[in-house]
Amino acid sequence: MKYARPPAGTHPPNDSPGYKSTTLRHPKEPLVVIPHTLSELTGPVYPYGRIEADDNDLTRQHPGDPLGERIIVQGRVLDEDGRPIPRTLVEIWQANAAGRYAHRVDDHPAPLDPNFSGAGRTLTDDEGRYRFVTIRPGAYPWRNHPNAWRPAHIHFSLFGTSFLSRLITQMYFPGDPLMPIDPVLNSIPDERARQRLVSKFDIDATEPEWALGFTFDIMLRGSDATPMET
Amino acid sequence: MAGLTPFQTLGPFFDFGLVIPDGGIVARPGARGRRIVIEGVVRDGAGDALPDALVEIWQANDAGKYRHPADEQDRALDPALDGFGRVATDTCGRFNFKTVVPGRVPGLDGRLQAPHLAVGVLARGLLTRLVTRMYFEDEPSNAEDPILALVPTERRSTLLAKSMAPDHYRFDIRLQGEGETVFFDV
Numbered sequence: 001m002k003y004a005r006p007p008a009g010t011h012p013p014n015d016s017p018g019y020k021s022t023t024l025r026h027p028k029e030p031l032v033v034i035p036h037t038l039s040e041l042t043g044p045v046y047p048y049g050r051i052e053a054d055d056n057d058l059t060r061q062h063p064g065d066p067l068g069e070r071i072i073v074q075g076r077v078l079d080e081d082g083r084p085i086p087r088t089l090v091e092i093w094q095a096n097a098a099g100r101y102a103h104r105v106d107d108h109p110a111p112l113d114p115n116f117s118g119a120g121r122t123l124t125d126d127e128g129r130y131r132f133v134t135i136r137p138g139a140y141p142w143r144n145h146p147n148a149w150r151p152a153h154i155h156f157s158l159f160g161t162s163f164l165s166r167l168i169t170q171m172y173f174p175g176d177p178l179m180p181i182d183p184v185l186n187s188i189p190d191e192r193a194r195q196r197l198v199s200k201f202d203i204d205a206t207e208p209e210w211a212l213g214f215t216f217d218i219m220l221r222g223s224d225a226t227p228m229e230t
Numbered sequence: 231m232a233g234l235t236p237f238q239t240l241g242p243f244f245d246f247g248l249v250i251p252d253g254g255i256v257a258r259p260g261a262r263g264r265r266i267v268i269e270g271v272v273r274d275g276a277g278d279a280l281p282d283a284l285v286e287i288w289q290a291n292d293a294g295k296y297r298h299p300a301d302e303q304d305r306a307l308d309p310a311l312d313g314f315g316r317v318a319t320d321t322c323g324r325f326n327f328k329t330v331v332p333g334r335v336p337g338l339d340g341r342l343q344a345p346h347l348a349v350g351v352l353a354r355g356l357l358t359r360l361v362t363r364m365y366f367e368d369e370p371s372n373a374e375d376p377i378l379a380l381v382p383t384e385r386r387s388t389l390l391a392k393s394m395a396p397d398h399y400r401f402d403i404r405l406q407g408e409g410e411t412v413f414f415d416v
Contacts (some may be wrong), residue, residue: 005415022356034416207343
């Protein structure tokens with residue numbers, strides 16, 4: 001497996017003034033380019049921690065049903081050749097339907113839901129597919145700028161095939177009016193890349209009389225083709 | 231689909247989703263090699279500690295073998311060491327790992343690299359993952375390490391964990407400003 005440097009504009013620059021918290025947290029010295037040795041070409045590709053049967057169903061982790069709109073979020077994890085990455089760990093975490101995280105530091109005055117923790121994990125199957133059942137998260141305010149609100153999103157964490165394919169990202173929902181004014185999403189320079197973070201409503205993933213389905217495919221670094229180094 | 235999925239920040243509220251119980255214990259009982267504790271603090275450009283960062287490490291075992299199919303060396307795996315660690319910083323920005331000193335692994339031309347851990351740093355306010363390496367200040371082979379050689383001499387010390395006591399190392403991560411850690415473009 002080879003790992004070309006990502007095309008310009010795909011990932012956000014760490015110095016993104018629209019997102020205030022980047023101000024003191026981005027390196028100012030230039031990154032040092034290094035070749036890929038065995039230390040980079042390997043990585044934690046095996047699942048870590050135990051995965052329980054209901055870990056991919058965030059609506060069944062407590063005695064009662066969580067409040068909100070039940071949804072299915074599913075998709076495939078692919079390498080840059082479009083080939084599925086089987087048996088790779090997918091972790092998600094999110095706010096509840098009211099836009100509140102089950103986290104000690106979140107002081108947004110919206111209700112916690114005793115039946116919703118908001119974290120899930122699963123392994124992709126042999127075709128690279130994953131599937132979660134959850135609740136559509138709410139939008140919530142933050143203090144980045146006056147009247148700032150984050151669009152509804154689900155956080156994703158993936159490992160892929162090596163240390164180089166590690167990805168932390170956020171999935172958004174189609175049509176969310178907060179997306180065009182969100183500094184986090186819009187830190188990504190390339191509009192086409194931004195659109196890849198927006199899930200698609202999928203009638204085929206929707207289960208009749210039960211839950212709407214959204215598809216979110218994820219492409220991680222790594223290709224068997226000769227990389228075009230720039 | 232066409233194109234890589236972009237990075238986004240971890241945000242501030244990740245620990246209930248990502249923290250693994252005992253995620254800082256990389257070497258389980260019985261692991262081969264010299265057992266060490268690595269501790270440090272993650273700081274920002276103002277020198278303030280980050281209470282909301284996630285530090286991940288990846289390393290070879292004592293024999294210099296990675297638990298990964300791309301490592302085709304004829305060296306033994308260690309059943310008590312997978313090589314991955316993940317911890318969130320505490321309210322004072324601190325993190326620590328309990329592991330063993332990794333063996334030397336080959337570089338590009340087959341020459342051995344000095345013992346090191348690959349390190350990834352994620353945090354609120356960081357829109358991607360920062361990648362660095364941790365070496366050991368008391369390791370003579372640092373002088374011949376091909377990756378350290380790519381780092382400007384005056385900044386190399388930011389990649390060297392300091393020996394604080396026997397088997398106890400200190401590796402602080404400075405995201406910006408004075409003593410800024412060297413981060414890599416991989």
